[in-house]
Structures are given as structure tokens and as C-alpha cells.
Amino acid sequence: MDKTFIWDYDDTLAWNQHDYCYAQVKFLRWVLDRLGPKAPDAQTMLNMEVGIDHESVKAMGFQMERFPTSFRETYHRICQKAGIEDPVGESHAYDIGMLAFDENRYWGQGLVEGAAGTLDFLVAQHDELILLTKGDERVQRKKLRATQLNKWFGDRMHIVARKIQQDITDIAGSRDPNKVWHVGNSFRSDVKPALKAGIWMIYIPYETWAYEREHDDDLTAEQRSRLITFGKITDVRDNYHLL
Amino acid sequence: MDKTFIWDYDDTLAWNQHDYCYAQVKFLRWVLDRLGPKAPDAQTMLNMEVGIDHESVKAMGFQMERFPTSFRETYHRICQKAGIEDPVGESHAYDIGMLAFDENRYWGQGLVEGAAGTLDFLVAQHDELILLTKGDERVQRKKLRATQLNKWFGDRMHIVARKIQQDITDIAGSRDPNKVWHVGNSFRSDVKPALKAGIWMIYIPYETWAYEREHDDDLTAEQRSRLITFGKITDVRDNYHLL
Numbered sequence: 360m361d362k363t364f365i366w367d368y369d370d371t372l373a374w375n376q377h378d379y380c381y382a383q384v385k386f387l388r389w390v391l392d393r394l395g396p397k398a399p400d401a402q403t404m405l406n407m408e409v410g411i412d413h414e415s416v417k418a419m420g421f422q423m424e425r426f427p428t429s430f431r432e433t434y435h436r437i438c439q440k441a442g443i444e445d446p447v448g449e450s451h452a453y454d455i456g457m458l459a460f461d462e463n464r465y466w467g468q469g470l471v472e473g474a475a476g477t478l479d480f481l482v483a484q485h486d487e488l489i490l491l492t493k494g495d496e497r498v499q500r501k502k503l504r505a506t507q508l509n510k511w512f513g514d515r516m517h518i519v520a521r522k523i524q525q526d527i528t529d530i531a532g533s534r535d536p537n538k539v540w541h542v543g544n545s546f547r548s549d550v551k552p553a554l555k556a557g558i559w560m561i562y563i564p565y566e567t568w569a570y571e572r573e574h575d576d577d578l579t580a581e582q583r584s585r586l587i588t589f590g591k592i593t594d595v596r597d598n599y600h601l602l
Numbered sequence: 603m604d605k606t607f608i609w610d611y612d613d614t615l616a617w618n619q620h621d622y623c624y625a626q627v628k629f630l631r632w633v634l635d636r637l638g639p640k641a642p643d644a645q646t647m648l649n650m651e652v653g654i655d656h657e658s659v660k661a662m663g664f665q666m667e668r669f670p671t672s673f674r675e676t677y678h679r680i681c682q683k684a685g686i687e688d689p690v691g692e693s694h695a696y697d698i699g700m701l702a703f704d705e706n707r708y709w710g711q712g713l714v715e716g717a718a719g720t721l722d723f724l725v726a727q728h729d730e731l732i733l734l735t736k737g738d739e740r741v742q743r744k745k746l747r748a749t750q751l752n753k754w755f756g757d758r759m760h761i762v763a764r765k766i767q768q769d770i771t772d773i774a775g776s777r778d779p780n781k782v783w784h785v786g787n788s789f790r791s792d793v794k795p796a797l798k799a800g801i802w803m804i805y806i807p808y809e810t811w812a813y814e815r816e817h818d819d820d821l822t823a824e825q826r827s828r829l830i831t832f833g834k835i836t837d838v839r840d841n842y843h844l845l
Contacts, residue, residue: 377634380644384631391623396714396808401623402652409645471639565639 362602363534364481364595365527365558366512367543368492368499370565371592372474373465373506379426382459383408386430389455390437393448397441408433420520423495427456460498465505473593478511480596489530490516491541493548522548527556540602542595546576554582559602561595562588605845606777607724607838608770608801609755610786611735611742613808614835615717616708616749622669625702626651629673632698633680636691640684651676663763666738670699703741708748716836721754723839732773733759734784736791765791770799783845785838789819797825802845804838805831 369375387405390398398404412429419425434452438445481488490512492499499518503509508516519526531539539558543549544565553560578586587602589595595602612618630648633641641647655672662668677695681688724731733755735742742761746752751759762769774782782801786792787808796803821829830845832838838845 374639376643377639377641380630380634380641383644384627384634387623387630388627391620391627396617396620398620398623400619401626402648405645405648 361486361538362481362484363487363489363531363539365489365491365530365539365541365553366478367522367541367545367549368490368502368508369494370544371471371542371549371563372478372490372508373470373502374468375502376565378459378461378464382426382430382456385458386433386452386455389451390434393445394437394441394443397443399437399440404433404437407436411436421494423460423498426459427453430456460501462501462505465502470506471592473591473596477592477596480599482511484599488512488515491519491522491526491530492517493519493522522552524552524555527552527558531556531558542592550586554578554585558585560586562586563590563592563594564588604729604781605724605727606730606732606774606782608732608734608773608782608784608796610765610784610788610792611733611745611751612737613787614714614785614792614806615721615733615751616713616745617711618745619808621702621704621707625669625673625699628701629676629695629698632694633677636688637680637684637686640686642680642683647676647680650679654679664737665763666703666741669702670696673699703744705744705748708745713749714835716834716839720835720839723842725754727842731755731758734762734765734769734773735760736762736765765795767795767798770795770801774799774801785835793829797821797828800828802828803830805829806833806835806837807831 366372383405386408387401390404391401399407408429411432412426415425415429415432419428431449431453434445435449438448478488488511490503490508492503496518503516517526517530527541536557537559540561541549541553541556541558542561542563543553544563546562546564550560550562589598609615626648629651630644633647634644642650651672654675655669658668658672658675662671674692674696677688678692681691721731731754733746733751735746739761746759760769760773770784779800780802783804784792784796784799784801785804785806786796787806789805789807793803793805832841
């Protein structure tokens, strides 16, 4: 047990983004059906929903309610503009947003291709595996259970409201930072806090959520020297000798 | 027969925009299913499709092929970025775009609420009704047939590739421009050419397609004096005494 790997979860070990996209597509279709010609075009509605969702990260963070609330608010604004009152529809819009958190999807989807083999490999090296995911405790617990992560992580699984440097510093604790890697897909939520915390960062980019794409690439040369970018999760195993 | 009304068709007499939106929603859902985690998020895909479609108006105009081509091109670029080759998928993407031109939808949808009564009213006034729509001849002919417009317009139905001032000037011919009105929903494709042609314009705004929303409102005072804006089609009948 020489190295420590702190793993991100969503879109690193398990795909997550598309749970939201399926709900968005269902929402668009539903508004078109419900409002007919009074519905704005699909692009206008989707950009509105993403804008509202993104904006409300400030107030609501990564709580489960944020996403369905953005559907309700989008539908409310569309109705307002069209001079319609439809509280039943608003409530249904919220329910469509909740489909993103359907536990059955988590069970059906499993882990990213190559994830299990990579984690098995690290266990075989006697390295330490820790999970650190941001998000809503209620949602993340269900996901971790559905993808049976306790097999590799035991009880070393942490759920935080936002992932900031302090979270990583706390978890790294008294370990030699030269022996600690964070593995994640987001520049904003993984790369920056990990490099600020002074550990290594293995970045496997998958930033499909606009929120995560927003980043100014203002790393110092020292931080850059601790950043490794891989194309896929199995590269962690295949390039283990470089770490 | 004192007045002449030159009617626009799409989104003035019959809803049209949402034929495209339903196809877009189907496309998003299909790419998510086909590419799984390699699909970009829904917002990225939809904005890409609209951007490509809009851009290609320059080269392809309002030909039917433009819209399905934008689906094929969007899917092609997504695959390219993901390092995938999928010519079968590209062809299917095109077919999804073609769903926007499903003749059964035209039959099912009929005219905008109040359109038939408004046209009936003008016929009863012995006014002259002419139709002027831009678009693909093959598509527009099907729509006009499905909504049985010959009842009001007989053979006075013109389909043009783009609606420009000259089209309106040609149709107005030797009529007194003070007795000629164009009725349409688009600033770009109806208001501007009609006012440039020196006739009256009745604008019933419904600009859900980004292409039509792009307009710099640079009318002269004289042009502005010939512009009437109504909230709905029946206002043409209800305010007839003002015309």
C-alpha cells in the first residue's frame, strides 16, 4: 500500500450526464405536446432550462431538487410569457426532472467501461482507494449502492456538497502528497481543487455539463507539472508504471 | 373587391415551427441512445444542429433538404469528435430530419385557430386574397393541399425560394399600394420586404425559428407608418374597419 487514489464518481467511474439529458428531451417533447403552438422552439426551451439550472447552482448547490426545479421554473416562465396559468403542468414539469434520479437507471447502467478492471488492478497493487464525490447525499448513496462500489472502497466513500480544496486536503490528511492522486473528469470540480491541495491530478476529461465546462485555465507552472491527462480510465492501469 | 391581402403561410395561416421541433427532439433522443456516453449533452447537440441549419440557409436556402442535411452533418461532426465512423447512422439522422415534412401531420394540424373564419370574412368583403409563401415547392404544395387553401385562394398561390421585395412588388403589380396588405409572422421574411415594396404590413409576430428572429429593426419613419402589429389572426377581421 504505497499510493492513494482519490476517485471522483460521476462521469469518471459511472456515466451520469445523460440521466439529465434523457429527462431534458422528455421535457421538451412534453411542453410541445402540452402547449402546442404556444410552446417556444426546442432550442429556446432547452437553453432556458440549462441557464436556469446553471444559475441556481449558486443558491441550491448540487442538491437533488435543483434540476427538477429548473424544469418547473422554465415551464412557469414559458406559461407566463404565453399568458397561461398551469400549476398542474408546473408540478408535472418538476416530476419529469425527477426522472434523472431514477434508481433503476443506475442499476441498469453500471460502471464506465474498464472501470472495474482498473479498480481491481489498483487493489491488486495494494494501493489505497478512496471515493470523493460531490452531490446530494440521497442521490449519491443510491448510485454508489447500485454500482456496488463498496467492493473496492469499503466505507472510504465521501459525499460533499461541493468539491473544494479543503475536502481533498482533509482526505489526504498526513499522507505524502507525492503519493496521492485524484482522478476525475471535471476541470472545475476535480482538477482545480486537487492541484490547489498540492496532490497529483489524473484528468480524464468528460465535461458535457455546461457548468463543468466553464473554466479559465489559469494554472501555475508548478500545478501544471502535477497534471496528467488521460483519454480513458484504463490508461490509469496501463500507465501505472509512470505514476 | 377593394382591398388585396397577400398572405404568408408558415406560422401565419398554419403552424409550422413545431414540425421541426418534434424532429429535433427525436434526433436528440436517438443520438443519446445510439452513442451512449459518447454523445454530447442535449444542449450542445441542439445548438450545434440549429447553428448548422441556420448557416446553411446561405448555400441551400429554404430547400427541403437543408433541415435533414443539418441533422446528418451534426451527427457526422459528433462522430468525428468521438472518433467514430457511422455512415448508417448518418443516413438515419437524415431520415429523422425528414420527419418534419410528414404530410400526415399537415392534414392533422389544419390551420391556425381563427384563420378560416378570418379568410371567410375577407371573402365576404369581396377582397382579393393571394398567398405568398417561401419554401420548397415540393413541401409547400403538400401543405397547401392538406390545409385546403384553394378554397380561399384558388390558383392565386405563389411559392418563392426566398421572399424578397421584388416578389411582393411583382404580385402587387399595378394595384394601388395603399390598398394592398401583406400579412405575416416574420420580421425578416415578411415585414421588411413588404415595407420595402411600399405596401401595408400586418405583422402577427411568431418568430420561434432563430433564423427569423435575427433582425435589426432599421425601418424608416415612413415604413413604420405602414406597419400594423396584431396579437392574433382574428384581429385582422376585428379591426378591419381600421384598414
